[in-house]
Amino acid sequence: MRGDIAYFVMMDDASIHIINVEDETSKVRKEELDKAYKYKTLFMYNHWKPVLxxxxxxxxxxxxxxxxxxxxxxxxxxxIFSLPYDGAWNDLNNMVDRINHQELFTKTEGLEFITLPRCCKNNQELAVEKICEVLPDINVENVFTKFELIYCMQCLIHKYAKTDEDILRLQEMIGLKEAKIERMNILDKAEARGEIKGEIKGEIKGCLNILNAWANDPNSGYTVEELADKFGFTVEEILNGK
Incomplete structure (x- = not known):
């Protein structure tokens, strides 16, 4: 389930769209389409935004x-995208060489890089390992993009790592905890400068309200500390709802 995700995307005209991504390991049948359609409906009526x-x-x-x-x-x-392709490993090795030579990556290239394990037909866990080895050294257009890539890489680590020990080792390798802190610091500074629009702040507030309710639900199965670590907020932010 960690492979499934929804993005709130701000367009050039400041309108918000939702991109809902469903990750399937089997062929897409009526059952999978029905599930995706229900998610689309839920997103649309909960947020009143266009859904792709x-x-x-x-x-x-x-x-x-x-x-x-x-x-x-x-x-x-x-x-619908069929991800694995024959040249994925070659693309991954070429990008690793580019990072080692400190070539500049665009944000799109960075996203392509960290999702390449999904495109490899074999040895996906080895692909994740190779990416984690060089990701802290990636040269991208701005520092926030780098922290975003590290933050998102935890999904790939959880998807392909074989053991809990591997998860912790790989997260430490990419500096996940430090990246989460720096990411939130940058967001806080952007908010202080008025660069985060009120609508986006409202979406973040909504997320925190949900996490707050989850943290106070004895049947949720998660502690507030676990939720903070999982979703990139601090314990205080979840408990205060802001």
Whole structure:
């Protein structure tokens, strides 16, 4: 489930769109499309934002169902990507060489780099290891992007690491704890300068309210410390809801 994620994306006109990504390890059938459609509906009615659905799969597209007509006016056609490809390992090694030579990466190239384990047809855990070895040294367009890449890399670590010990070792290798702190410091400074719009602040407030309720629910299965570590907030932020 850690592979599934939804992004709130601010467009050039300051409107907010939602990109919902569903990660499937089997072919896309009616069952998977129905699930993605329900998520789309939930996001749309909870946030009243346009929703783009993306489904990733490890199965060739020819074996996948492309869409469903729920009615004459409600046609669900998500974007479906088959991730593994033959040249993924070659691309990964080339990017590692670029990092070792301190070549500049764009934000898009950085995102492509950390998601390459999903595109490798074998030895994904080794791909994660190689990325973690060089990620702290990546030269990107701005320092915040670097912290974002490290922050997002924890999803790949959790997805492919074999043991809990490996998870902790790889997270320490990329400096995850330090990156989380620096990431929040930058966000705090941006908010103080008025660079974070009120609508985005409202979304963050909503997330904190949910985490606060979760932390106070004895049946949630998580402590407030675990939630803080998992979602990148501090314990105080979750407890105070701001």
């Amino acid at each position: 659905t993306v489904i990733t799969t490890t199965v060739p597209l020819d074996n996948c169902l492309k869409g469903i007509n729920y009615s004459q006016s409600d046609i669900f056609r998500p974007m």
